[in-house]
Amino acid sequence: MTDADLRLRELETLHELAHTIANSLEPRETLEQTLKVLIDTGWFSCGEAFLKLEGMLETVAVGLCGYQNIEACQVRPKLLRDAERVMTGNKLTQVNHWQLIPVDNMAVIALSGGNASSPFFEALIDIIRAALKRARLHWRLSEKEIQRSKLLQALLRAQEEERGRISRDLHDQVGQALTGILLGLDAAINHPEDANLAQLKELASITLGDVRRIALDLRPSVLDALGLEAALKRYTREITERYNIQIEILVSVPKRLNPDEETVLYRVAQEALTNIVRHAKAKQASIVLTTTSKWVQLVIEDNGIGFKLEELLAAERIGLTGMRERVELFNGNLSIESSPGKGTSVHARLPLRT
Template identity: 30%
Template structure:
């Protein structure tokens, strides 16, 4: 599509040629066989293929050849269609593969030849269906009577093949081959592209106005518009041009409703293109997704128009009708044989009542607009829901990151605080160790070094998890101590001044990893608090692994503390203990009284992780 976007000026030129070709097909108002109105109306659509010949020439070329054939058969001037054929051949040679060019050109050349050769057989095949569309078989017989060379000019057919081969040779090295699937995708993109949409609206309006003009001319030929001002039929024919006001659909609805009503009063035929234009305007009125044009008023307006059309033709009074058609007033009123006041012009107009079935048919575009609008709304809702889901996932990912950061922060606190407290305590006991002797001093320094090395090791592993490129902790690097590591922890903390009793019961490997880590961190934080604050002479650590969960209990005989005051003081160690237990779906009970020691009791049930 990028190549097409850079050639918008060329697309506009093609659209101008297409519009001119539609005008040129109006050069001869009628053909000697006037029954072929529907063919002359359809013929107006073929020049539209010129507008897409750069995008999909394989579709435009055969269509333009068929259009030129019908134009000659119906006595119209096809010269601009031939210009479109040449342009389509040029695009075909530069946009499609050589075999596609040859196949499409051969098929396009064979179309008029086959129709010309088989015209008699086709006429016989169509003869049983003469009651539909006005003697189809007679059409081909009239073509024969007009002379086959006039319908299929063999030099022009040969010229198409020669021009195609010449263009293929000229553009052989500069061709930009586009696959058929991509060409169809480009065509769909062009039809919905908001840029230069006014060009497409102008072509649509011109095509519908041109088809309406064909019907108006035919209607005038057969005596229609007998009581209308001379300008009125041409105004009705041009009414479809208001479709260029796509952004203001109210204007086309009003103008086309009035034109359709007038055409129904004055014509002998059904103006299908005009009614189609009204259907397009009603569709645009309802489908346009703007706040100022909600369904609350556009739908009642559209339905109201369809209800008013048959109603007006039934209740319109003569004093108002003669304002539209002055011929009623000029003709005057006469008495009939039974002394009833009579106006022949008014009677001819009044009997043309708008069919209710036509309003029902025009209701279909309105229903289609509602369906399309609902489909767009569902797509928009789905898009917003997808955006909300992505936002929720991103928020959840951010929350996970924050949670992991909090966990890592707690781990850092546990590791650093515990190790530093041990080193501080060992350093404070230095004077006593000096008095005891050199051996005790060396053992104290050894414990300080061991605590420092363990702290550095765990810090290094924690920082390694933060440096992980995928944001996932490496089990080999992340610190994951468990219940079985409590023996080493107790051994590191206990000494002659603070004996620690460790009681481990049950299968220590059964609890899940999260509970293992939590149990270790609870004991570690509790022992840190004992060493730092309790001034205890003994500690008991009990861990029981049961089928229903894990219980951790740390009891000391220290000085104790005020639990409520500590909670108000926002002590990080106690808050971290509660948070760890809460994550595992457990409960934490801290019992302490000043002067009576402290008990930390935690219970973590199986499957309780949140």
């Protein structure tokens, strides 16, 4: 076979390989098909493909054609160590009868029982690299879509739970209070001389406060009108008045944030402050809201009793799941630091959107 015939055959093989793996969207399948083409076309008689999975190389495909290079195939179990070394160096390497071909930091293909030119191997690497990158990108997009779907479902569950809580508040507090007012008014109509209008007025005032609190929990109008800083100041002022917890607020944000981000951060602060009221036994707390060129960060800290973090997470007493799901839905992250006697710190970070 002349050099021209050999080059033509190499091009035909590369074309067939590119066509075969063009639609492969799974890295393992890409490497399996690569071995099959290279062995079926007679270029090599023995091959093995290694793929980097969770930081370690693993065999994902083995190809044999008859017993043409039985000596090479007998040493195949030793290849993994050589493949790991070759991947680190990222250079085409010959080990005994094997050609070890690293594909960036993604995979290694080992071939034996044949020979090909350096340009063939270089083109082979380019084709496999492109296919693996495409497959991994597809996998990441699929994983993100699955994760996004899970987060949306979790958010819907959280919304339903919130609606249930509000419904109970309306029934247990507002509903019962209004019933008491109606009974008192009926008594006043029938027996004016015995009416305790001052008591009814006080009950109506308390009920009005409960209605305003529930409305504030749903969505404070000040958040839409004046932004996150104003909404946080109003909410913390109410907590201070009702529970005598001193809350310091520091906001260093040059302009209003994206409305969706303001909502997410307000809900995180709301849940964190609710936890402080219910569980922390704190006398002081702080809220710090800052931005960088890429991120907006919210930190809520208290000087309360603190918790063992592992027990805190296991008990799900603090609505961590709901806070985290809201933040992760916007590609952010949330963390909690706490220990007995040292208070609790909640950190939420979101990519800055315009």
